[in-house]
Amino acid sequence: MKQMIVHCEPDTIQMALIEDGRLVEYAAERGREQSVVGSFYKGRVVNVLPGMQAAFVDIGLKKNAFLYVDDVLHPHLEKQPKNKPSIAELLSVGQELVVQVMKEPRGGKGARVTTHFSLPGRCMVFMPKSDYVAVSKKIQREAERMRLKMIGERLRSGEEGIIMRTVSEDEPVESVAGDLEMLRMEWERIMERAHTSESPDLLHRDLGILQRFLRDAFDPLNDELIIDRERDAKEAECYLSDLVPGVKPQMRVYEGKNHIFQAYGVEEQLKSGFSRQISLPGGGTIVIDQTEALTVIDVNTAKYIGGDNFEDTVTRTNLHAAREIARIIRLRDIGGIIIVDFIDMEEEEHRHEVIAAMEAGIRKDRTKSFVVGWTKLGLLEMTRKKARESSAAPYSRTCTSCGGTGIM
The missing domain is CATH 2.40.50.140 (Nucleic acid-binding proteins)
Structure with a gap:
């Protein structure tokens, strides 16, 4: 079960997604700085x-x-x-x-x-001119993939394209068809406005941060939504009733005295998750440095002494690090090229285990990521799609004393 914790201020909304007690996603949006991605x-x-x-x-x-x-x-x-x-x-x-x-x-x-247009819904991404049907790679059962592909081919018309999202798994045809019809109507409204407006003009803005998270990351049947402002809770309830008619989600308004992020342990996890050096459960550490061109992550054994076998100690540290790095990349919304300097391992089998752990971690990420593999220098190379500015960027600034180098 996931918990979605929402903190609302007059001009800002902050979202935190918790899985099994651990913070895995964070995003914030100021009203006057709403994202234009998808618009x-x-x-x-x-x-x-x-x-x-x-x-x-x-x-x-x-x-x-x-x-x-x-x-x-x-x-x-x-x-x-x-x-x-x-x-x-x-x-x-x-x-x-x-x-x-x-x-x-x-x-x-x-x-x-x-001009490759796409409109995301709950069950699918609708592409008015793409002329193909695809199914999310996260749906692994071959029979279900075939079922969804057949549904998509049957429902689409003309040059329409459809990508079945992970949430469409085991959904009845009626739900998928309803989603498609809603997206078609949205596309028609965009085109009608385009015919009558003068350029430059905004034709359609993607949903705000709260609705986007509810659409893309919230399961109304299993997850819990906690919001600290009643007005936004009512808006969320109305949106969910349109998105999944007949389902009553688990949601409530937080009325405690402490800040909602303190009450649910979000604040402490945010501080540690956005630090340059992060401690691993076993005593190792990872150090993260972001540059214009790429992000570099260094793994160290630090206080982890392991057992009698050095290779085993190194491998265990690297496996801890791989799982934590996958979470931190998702939490910070790090995009572009990512290079990880794991501790050197002698056995090829252990290198495969580390890649497998990293790939298992990024499968939980909604943003497209890809592990390229080991370079000749023994570094792990991966990429992650980047569309929006980092959630922390609006709330951080370069140090005027060191100019961002960390050196005086």
């Missing part, structure tokens, strides 16, 4: 750069959005031309088009946008 805009092409195979699109934000050629071609790979055309053949300056934000604006960069 649809009607934009105007302001620059086409054949040398970069990209275009810049004015969508009404401070910085023009970046549109790469691959995000203009047909979303189904089999329907793309064998030789990629120049971006100048596909787009022209002044052209209006509908785009969807796939990456948040960060630093000096504008948002990254695409």
Whole structure:
């Protein structure tokens, strides 16, 4: 069972997801800084750069959005031309088009946008023009995968595409069909507004943080929702009643004297989870350093002395670290390239065990992650998709004394 703890302030909502007593996800959103990822805009092409195979699109934000050629071609790979055309053949300056934000604006960069549209629902992701059906890899039973794929093929029409999400496992056809119909209506509303509006214009904004978490991470049948503001609790209840009609979720309003994050142990776990050095259950440590290009994680035995066999001690420490690293990456929402410097192991079998532990940990992550493998220098390389700014970023700042280096 999971617990979703929600702290509400006049202009901020903070979400904490707890699994088996451990904090695994955290997110925060200020009302005036709501994420634009997933939002649809009607934009105007302001620059086409054949040398970069990209275009810049004015969508009404401070910085023009970046549109790469691959995000203009047909979303189904089999329907793309064998030789990629120049971006100048596909787009022209002044052209209006509908785009969807796939990456948040960060630093000096504008948002990254695409014409490969997708609308997430509870059971599926609806793709109006993708022309294929896929099933989440986290659904492993082959018979269930085939059932869902057949349902998707039967329900979709024309060039519609569908990805069946993990929650669709064992769902009746009626639930899946209802989800699809709701998403179709949403898409039609977006297109109707696009036909009547002038660019640049916001056509559709993705759900706020509370609704997104309820849609993507909350199981109304098994999980518990605890909110410390009654108004938001009522909104959550109304949203869940629309999302899963007939199901009464476990939810309540927190009325204790202490801060809700203190009462449920979230505050303490946030402090330790966002520290540079994190202690492992067995006495080892991991040290995390994030740079512009990648995140580097170092594993140390520290106080863990293990048994008589050094290889066994190292392997146990690395296995503890792999499980904790998978949790911390998810908690901090670390994206991009991640390099882990595990303690050197002699046996190939032990290296396989560590990769297996890491892969088992990231399977629980809703964000797409991939373990690449060991480099020639014995480092573990992995990647994780990054769309939104880190949840901690709005609440942290670079030290004015050391400039972020940690050295004086």
